[in-house]
Amino acid sequence: MVLGMSNTYQQLVTSLDAVDIPAMLQKYGDSKVGTNSPFSINRKSRGKIKAWLSWILLISTSLPIHLLANSVVGLSYSEGPPTLMFQSNSTSQYGNATDDFSCCYWPETANLLTVTYNQDACADLLGTASTLSQLVTEFNGTIASGSCINGANVICKWTSTGKPPSCRISVRMQAALTLAVALFIKATYMLLWNLLQRNHIKTKCLTFGDVITAAALNPELQISNECLVNAEEAYRKHVDHTCHKHCKSNAISSTGDELGHCQKCTKHNKHNLAAGLEHPIVATKYKKSLISNLGFTAVIQMIMLAFCCFAMLGVSLAIAVLAGSAQNSFKEDCRQGNTDRKNNYFDQAGYGSCMKGAKAHWDSNSGGWGGFNESISLAALPSDKLMSETLSYMIANGAQLIYSLLYLLLIYNLTLISMEHDWGSFESTRQKLRCTIFKGRGFTESYLLQLPKRVLFPLMGFSAMMHWLLGQAIATKEWVWDNPGNATMGIEGNVSSRYEVVYAAYPVWLTTLLMLVMTSICWYAFSFSRQGYMPQMYGSIRVLCASTTEMTSKSFPSEGIMWGDLGETKKYRHAGFTAALPGKVMPGELYCGDEKDAKKST
Structure with a gap:
């Protein structure tokens, strides 16, 4: 939600003012409306530096939300040293000294260490080591000291009590403070924007309806003699x-x-580039697809989507092969363990009992749905390093950041398609313009953002599902070792932490499936085209301004406006928006405009 609000303010920053359009048309020829593209800032005639600084501020405060949102509050496993239990025995001998009885290691599964020693043989050593360094120097690497022999008079037994490591909710202050500062700056900017815009006339063109209305009120925005020129086509200068x-x-x-x-x-x-020179076009209802309109931009999008899809498919197949191989080995072990080849007997009951653990074995090798209890460890980061903590934030949130970039491409394409669909409907039905800078009976405010609810809400649900699955697919797990120390032995207490990179199979597979769905939607968007005599618009401000040469401030009745044939001029026929009932466009005829509408270049 925070990022969605930020995108709204980014659109306010990047969109052109109505007063910027005449200079933009003369210098650059065209620009897009409603796409939230930062490149539109360069088309402004004033306030470029301020707009770029505002956009950079909004983006820089959004990055911490992407990289730290999943890492501020998390679960940590906390473990401490095992419980020590000493037992003395004055008579027993335990056999020969072997390294198997070494007390110098600490298995992760051990919760209890029982030290049994012979009181008579080891009495002289009691209390002789007062510090840890002295103890290590004297006894490290040895198995005997005098009559006290490790394994003969002293043995260590490591056991597990079955008590799981304690799980606690941790608030990572470094991430929390960074995120709090970013949110505070973003909220302050939004508040100041609203306060400064009070009692000001709205001039930001956020929708194509804003451009049409502004062009109808200001003839300097209108472009004559280009009524059927499509977006991204060559225009005369x-x-x-x-x-x-x-x-x-x-x-x-x-x-x-x-x-x-x-x-x-x-x-x-x-x-x-906006001199209004004659540019006649033959009326035809067949239009090019979106991919033809985007050009090289579409190629970049296809490469990015294809790379991500192939990468996700490769990871999914690798996990499936590893988990499936381990599961087949488990089934084979159960089968062999209950098969008596000499007597040609198979214990079906024993096999069924063994296979009851198949689900637990599968989860332990695949990671299931993720979480701290099921995720599979992939790699461990160095302990007690600030770089490891920073890297854990990037790993836990990096996949979601990459997806957000791809999601922006999807939104960009769907926004262009939605605008083109709404634009084309004015040729067949009379409608009201969706406008944000004017209010009245001739305008509508059916939805505030660029996409209608029937498209936006499913996309928001899809995005939320993808973010959750990516957070489960690859994450980081924190282990905290808490050593209270030992005053008698001179051991100081300390806390050590280590991050592990973990993954889970089910979220990875579902993410791959949804990624394929997303790619399919983008491919459909690339192939989108419509039929009609209205020129292709796809957010083109030039096409919008060329359709308003017959519009005035009184051309917005309560029943709406319509696009169509406006009659024949001295040389060509003319088409555009009108409040009256337009005629049908005549196929194969040349459409351009009236010579009286052509602007004199200066």
């Missing part, structure tokens, strides 16, 4: 050209459109 040394033609040209003249040098050429 006016150039005031001065011949210079790069021009190879001897003929003088005022525009430089002729061959042999250089139009690249900005010093000798003045470009106007």
